[in-house]
Amino acid sequence: MLARFTQQQFDRRGFLRVSFAAASGLFVSLYLNGSSIEAMAQEGGQPPAKVYPPDAFVNIRPDGKIVIQVNRLEFGQGVQTSLPMLLADEMDADWSNVIAELAPAADIYKDPMFGIQMVGGSGSIAHSYQQYRELGAKTRAMLLAAAAERWSITPDKARTENSVVYGPDGKSATYAQLASDAARKPVPATVRLKNPTELRLVGKKTKRLDSRPKCDGSMKFGLDLDLPGMKVAVVAHPPVFGARVKSVADNEARAIEGVRDVFEIPLAKGTGVAVVADKFWPAKQARSRLKIDWDLAAVEKADSSELWTKYRQLARTPGNVALTQGDAKALDQVAAPNKIVAEYEFPFLPHAPMEPLNTTIRFDGDRAEVWAGSQFQTVDQIAVAEVLGLKPDQVIFHTEMAGGGFGRRAVGDSHIQREAAAIAKRLRGTPVKLVWSREDDVQGGYYRPMHLHRVEVGIGPDGLPLAWRHMIVGQSITAGTAFENFTVKNGVDSTMTEGVADTHYKIPNFHVAVHHPKVNVPVLWWRSVGHTHTAFVMETLIDELATRAKADPIAYRRKLLKPEAKKLHSVLDLLEKASASWRNSLPRGHALGVSSHESFGTGVACAVDVSIENKRPKIHRATIAVDCGLAVNPLSVESQFQAGVGFGMSQLMAKGAITLKNGVVEQRNFDGYVPPYIIDAPMAVDVHIVPSTEAPTGCGEPPVPVISPAVVNALARLTGKRYRTLPLVSI
Amino acid sequence: MPTYQLNINGERREVTVDSSTPLLWVLREDLKMTGTKFGCGISACGACTVHLAGIATRSCIVPISHVGDRPIVTIEGIGQDAVGRAVQDAWVEKDVVQCGYCQSGQIMAAVALLKHTPKPTEKNIEESMGGNICRCATYPRIREAIKSAAAQIK
Numbered sequence: 001m002l003a004r005f006t007q008q009q010f011d012r013r014g015f016l017r018v019s020f021a022a023a024s025g026l027f028v029s030l031y032l033n034g035s036s037i038e039a040m041a042q043e044g045g046q047p048p049a050k051v052y053p054p055d056a057f058v059n060i061r062p063d064g065k066i067v068i069q070v071n072r073l074e075f076g077q078g079v080q081t082s083l084p085m086l087l088a089d090e091m092d093a094d095w096s097n098v099i100a101e102l103a104p105a106a107d108i109y110k111d112p113m114f115g116i117q118m119v120g121g122s123g124s125i126a127h128s129y130q131q132y133r134e135l136g137a138k139t140r141a142m143l144l145a146a147a148a149e150r151w152s153i154t155p156d157k158a159r160t161e162n163s164v165v166y167g168p169d170g171k172s173a174t175y176a177q178l179a180s181d182a183a184r185k186p187v188p189a190t191v192r193l194k195n196p197t198e199l200r201l202v203g204k205k206t207k208r209l210d211s212r213p214k215c216d217g218s219m220k221f222g223l224d225l226d227l228p229g230m231k232v233a234v235v236a237h238p239p240v241f242g243a244r245v246k247s248v249a250d251n252e253a254r255a256i257e258g259v260r261d262v263f264e265i266p267l268a269k270g271t272g273v274a275v276v277a278d279k280f281w282p283a284k285q286a287r288s289r290l291k292i293d294w295d296l297a298a299v300e301k302a303d304s305s306e307l308w309t310k311y312r313q314l315a316r317t318p319g320n321v322a323l324t325q326g327d328a329k330a331l332d333q334v335a336a337p338n339k340i341v342a343e344y345e346f347p348f349l350p351h352a353p354m355e356p357l358n359t360t361i362r363f364d365g366d367r368a369e370v371w372a373g374s375q376f377q378t379v380d381q382i383a384v385a386e387v388l389g390l391k392p393d394q395v396i397f398h399t400e401m402a403g404g405g406f407g408r409r410a411v412g413d414s415h416i417q418r419e420a421a422a423i424a425k426r427l428r429g430t431p432v433k434l435v436w437s438r439e440d441d442v443q444g445g446y447y448r449p450m451h452l453h454r455v456e457v458g459i460g461p462d463g464l465p466l467a468w469r470h471m472i473v474g475q476s477i478t479a480g481t482a483f484e485n486f487t488v489k490n491g492v493d494s495t496m497t498e499g500v501a502d503t504h505y506k507i508p509n510f511h512v513a514v515h516h517p518k519v520n521v522p523v524l525w526w527r528s529v530g531h532t533h534t535a536f537v538m539e540t541l542i543d544e545l546a547t548r549a550k551a552d553p554i555a556y557r558r559k560l561l562k563p564e565a566k567k568l569h570s571v572l573d574l575l576e577k578a579s580a581s582w583r584n585s586l587p588r589g590h591a592l593g594v595s596s597h598e599s600f601g602t603g604v605a606c607a608v609d610v611s612i613e614n615k616r617p618k619i620h621r622a623t624i625a626v627d628c629g630l631a632v633n634p635l636s637v638e639s640q641f642q643a644g645v646g647f648g649m650s651q652l653m654a655k656g657a658i659t660l661k662n663g664v665v666e667q668r669n670f671d672g673y674v675p676p677y678i679i680d681a682p683m684a685v686d687v688h689i690v691p692s693t694e695a696p697t698g699c700g701e702p703p704v705p706v707i708s709p710a711v712v713n714a715l716a717r718l719t720g721k722r723y724r725t726l727p728l729v730s731i
Numbered sequence: 732m733p734t735y736q737l738n739i740n741g742e743r744r745e746v747t748v749d750s751s752t753p754l755l756w757v758l759r760e761d762l763k764m765t766g767t768k769f770g771c772g773i774s775a776c777g778a779c780t781v782h783l784a785g786i787a788t789r790s791c792i793v794p795i796s797h798v799g800d801r802p803i804v805t806i807e808g809i810g811q812d813a814v815g816r817a818v819q820d821a822w823v824e825k826d827v828v829q830c831g832y833c834q835s836g837q838i839m840a841a842v843a844l845l846k847h848t849p850k851p852t853e854k855n856i857e858e859s860m861g862g863n864i865c866r867c868a869t870y871p872r873i874r875e876a877i878k879s880a881a882a883q884i885k
Contacts, residue, residue, distance in 0.1 A: 076830030076867045211823045214831030217766020217806035221832060224765035232760075257732065257749065279760045280769075281752045354770055354778060354832040354866045403768070403832025404866045438771040635826055639872070643829060646868025670775035670864065678860045681870040683853065 056108045057135050058087065060179040064163060066091075067099045071109035071128060072119045073375050074102055074210065075353070075402035075409065077700045078636035079124040081208045083132050085633055089201040090136030090194060091143075093175070094163035100209050105377035105397035116378035120410050120525070122600035122698020125632055129696050137191035139182075146181035147173055196630075196693050205635035210401075222373040222400035223358045227431040230360070231260060233423045234283045234435055235272045236290050240663035241445055241520050242269035242299045245292055252289040258282035262290070265422040268415035269522070270299070274423045280435055300520035301663025307450065307519065308345065311473040315343070315454035319471060319513035320491035323501040326509030331467035334458030340544060342455045344724045346474075346533045347657035348447035349526050349650065350673055355403025356441055357416050361424035362431035367394045368424065369431075372417065373402025375410035379482075383414030387421035406527040406647070411446060412481035415522075442673050443665040447658050448526030449475040451496070453537045458509075463549030464560055467509035470500055472534075475523045476516040491516070495525065499534030499705065504565035504598060505542065505557075521660065527647060528704035531599040535705030536651070536712075536726070539595040543713040544722060553594040553713070554605075567603025567627040568596055570690045574625035575605035578688040582621070583607055590620065593714025595706045601697035603627040603690075606645070606706040608682065610714035615731055617652065617711050619682040626687060628702070629694035637699050638687040644703025646681030651708045653680060656727035682707075735795055739764070740808025750796040755779045757795050758805060766806035766835050770864070777863030780836035781805050787843035787859075806835035814884055815842050821880035829867035837863050841877050850881055 059067040068087055074080035080100045088098050103109045110117045113127040140160055147165040148155040150173065158167045163175040175182075196203075213219035238244070250262040250273075258278040265274045273290055277283035331339075360371040361384065368388050374380045374397075381397040388395070402409060420434035436444065451474035460466035476493035478484050487494050492514050494501070501512045526532055546556035554576050561568050575596070583592055589611050596605035604627075609620040624641045631637045650656050655674040659666045667673040712723040715731060723731075734747045739762070746761045753772075758764045758781070767790060770778030774789035781790045784801040809815030818841050828834050837860065844851055844859035851859070856877055865873065 078829070207823070207826045208828065210831065211826060211828050212819075214828040214834050215819045215822045215838060216810055217764070217835050219831060220765065221768075223769065224759075226763060226765070279756065281749070281756045281760070285751070352866060354768070354776070354830065354864065356769065402830065404830040406866070438773075438776075639826065639829060639869075642871045643865075643868045646870055647866070649868070669773050670771045671773060675864055675866060676868055676870075677862070677864060678870045678873065679857050681868050683871065683874065685871050 058091070058139050060175050062176050062179075064094070064174060064176045065097050065099055066093045066163070066175070067101060069103040069109070070100050071103050072111070072117065072124055073373060073399055073402055073405070073409065075119070075373060075375070075405040077119070077124065078208060078633065078639060080210055081206060082125055082633045082636050083128055084209070085201045085206055086129060086132035087136035089199055090133045091140045092160035092162065093136070095201055095206075097163065098209070102399040102401065104399055105381045110378060116376070118378065118410060119375040120407070122602070122701045124698070124700070125696045126601065126698050129632070133193050134191060137193055138188050141188045141191050142182040142185040143175055143178050145185045146178045150178070150181065202632050203630065203634065206633050207635065219401060221355050221403050222360070222371060223355055223403070223435065225360050225371050225400065225433060227360065227362070230431040230433060231276050231278060231427065232280045232283050232433050232435060233274050233276045233420075234280070234287050234437065235265065235274050235419055235440070236287050236292055237267065237272050237440060237444060238270045238294050240294070240296050240299050240301055241522060243294045243296050244271045245273060246295045247293045248273050249291040253286035256282050256286045256289070259286045261426070262286070263426060265419065268413045268418055272419070276423065276427065276432060284437060296663070299663065302519050302521045302660045303662055304347070304450070304659040308452070310517065311450075311452040312343070314473045314515045314517065315452055315471045317515075319515040322492040322497045322512040322514055324511045326467070328509070328511055330509035331456055331458045331469050334467060338459045340455075340457045340459070340541065342541060342722070342724055344453040344455070344533070344537050346451040346536070346726050347659065348450045348521065349532070349656070350442055350447055350658055351406040351408035351526055352441060352673065352675055353402070353404030353406060353408055356438055357408070357436040358434060359416050359420040360431055360433040361420045363388050363421070363424040363428050365428060366390070367396070368421075369396045369398070370417070371398045371400050373400045373405070373409055374417075375405055375407070376414070379412065380414045380417040383417050384421045387418050388425055407525040407529070408446060411524060412483065438669045442658070442667050442669055445522035446524040447521065448532055449477060449523040451533045453533065455537060455541060457541060457545070459545065459548065463545070463551065465505070465507050465545060468507045468511070470512045471514070472496055472500065472512070473515045473517065475519050475521070477523050477525055477529070479516065495530045497534070498530040499597065499599060500538060503538060504562050504568055505538070505560045506562055520663070528599055528701040531597065531701070531705040532651065535595070535597040535599070536709045539597060539706070539709035540712060540722065540724070543594065543709070543716070547716070553592075557594070557596055565598070568598050568605070570627050571603045571605035571625040572596055574688050574690055575607055575623060578625055578686065579607040579623040582609060591714040591717035593710040593712070593717070595710040595713060597705045599702045599705055602699060602702040604702050604706050606710045608707070608710045608714055610711055610718070612715070612718060612731060616654070616680070617715055617731070619711060622682040622685045622707070622710070624685060624687045624703070624706070625690065626699070626702070627690040627692060628699050629692050629696040631689045631692075632696050634689055637689055640699040641687045641703045642685040644700070645685060645707040646676055648704040648707035649676040649680050649711070651726050652711060652728040654727060654729050733796070735798065737798060738800065738802045740804055740811070746795070748795055750794060752795050753791050754781070754793045754795055754798055754803070755790040758790065764805055764807055768832055768835055770833065770836075775864075776833070777836040777840060778833050780839040780863065782809075782839060782843060785843075785846070787840050806839060809839060809842055812842070814845050817883045818842050818845065818876070818880045821876040821883065825872050825876040825879060827869050827872040827876050829869055833863060833865045837865060837873055841873070841880070844877065845881055845884060849884060851877065
């Protein structure tokens, strides 16, 4: 594995390192077998300094396989295919021989915009688009230079196609044959990138590279890791966030065969009791037999119903101003019949990725090795180092394939890695896999915060909003984290107001303010972050306004949008065409629901055909229009939207909430918190992409915000009711 | 600890484990067959679905002592079966997977469906697949892939 090289070895090689297999193939076999550079030097007689270590992004093997490093986690979003497509296209690589690997933590793999290695903010393609194209183009230039030298021609006399360089007089050489020579060529400082007509892979529907192993059981996720001598740990967490262990009786737990150790560990907040066993089952059995006396006196016991009362009161007091434009008094001059006053409630939401959270660590005193499906490698690597008293570059951090995440694997306090490190510290020399059970996950916090929106809208004589006063109450996700400097200004966390304060609708007199109460419940971004709730509020209110104005929901939105909201205009135009065949000819008992929203730079419009079956919304079809700039892999864009809207339905599930009573989370598993099953998701989703050569924007998060408002807008047409409280317990 | 003789994917395997150990954990930890996934432990998500005597079964709640001599088929072995292979191929052809973690269970449920109902309706699909959670919500393509596999199977 790549990560056997230390971080310094990566770092001192600068940003772009393209190196190639030595002609002997020795280096390559070692690369595959995971031996050390030193071993290779002894066997092959090549001094390490002259050998190119596995390059940071591209490795051409003698068998013609091209191994491309992916600088971020793959957890479903498809970057393990789309990023290599960018590189391979510019490189003119034979796609059928491309292998993608998830890169370990290293400076070289940091997100070019965020400055840490991470997945978030739908930034993978948006931020690494140029980077991966340039890497491919530079690699190609070096291969061309090697061929030109071999044939004593200038590079412009040769051309490349499918991993072969073709020269004059029928000469040709494969990339594999040229690799070692190319590795000695200087990395060009600048390269010309292909113009859109020259692209062969980018923009073409391309199937995922990781499909087959995910269909035959051979893909190894973090939880599947098995190392010699490995132990499995589970942790008893406090029943109330941040509580500490007073005392623990562990006799019964230790009596279970296979249990190796039971001990108290510090948590990110409070303390817990770790149980280490040979396998998961005895560990879990033992944990259930611990008798722990918790000190609950010192911790605040959050309670959902009390919090709603408090939030409702707060919403009626002035908060921190996020935006104020126009006349603040305009609203008061609108007569009551022309006003809408609406209060919305959104509960805590767990991410509940299918693969339960886990991390494996082996601590060897002066170094450690970590295996984790992390969205935040840099942050987690530093946290492990801190707990183990190491420097970050003494922590080798492997990125494991992850079974979903939706934000849950991007945690500022790295609480999972800290927990695992605290256990590994005690088990020095022994690899230990920390496993969170589903109960740990559902009850473990780091939820999308609960929010209350109170909105007063004054409608003008033209049926358009004249004045709009909008208050949002909810915990700040980023206050107190490293992100605070970027996201919190004047006491306003922009991750809570995004989608409202930056709306593309024309609202002449507009006032947005927030309250950020402090609550003893850890909170976190949930796929599409603030847009999870802001799009719901905006798009249901706009729909209500359109209905009152007796206007077509698409036409009303277009009228209200600023002319410069180009992406939203283009998706509404496309949606109108794409849904024309069914939108206005629905069967009896069905209704149309429409929404549109821009998030993370991507414009989305959505139309759904909904009926009510068994007292639940049945979504017969969804038509989606997307403007994400250039669609690097249209098949992947389609996938993200087809399924992402199903994920978005989480918000409308009858049991789609986390609630607390006297500090304790009331749900335990998928019986109490129920995410969408097949009957809850749209039966069919057709995705239409606006043709574009603009820089690509993200597609991981933008599907989520549009679906729940579109569905309740349809329900409103069926029942005449407006739905402002989530989850949707009843219709 | 008792010893159990198991028939898994047509092979005899022997394990010595506590009798309460769920089949899921015997597969994953004793036999190192990690294709079958842990999702919830309460038979609510279907990630752990295997075939026990041909019936789609949640292996997370079946104690090893209850398995007896019933043959077990897992995701690692389902490709040896013509229906199993057709479903796996349809899954790849339709590019169904995203994170992929639930897909072993989805595929096992789909194979069980098609073995009993070769030409399933949407309703059949909803009923048979109705207990399997895909958190990525790849459901529309799961439907497509099942219909595509059904068309392929003679």
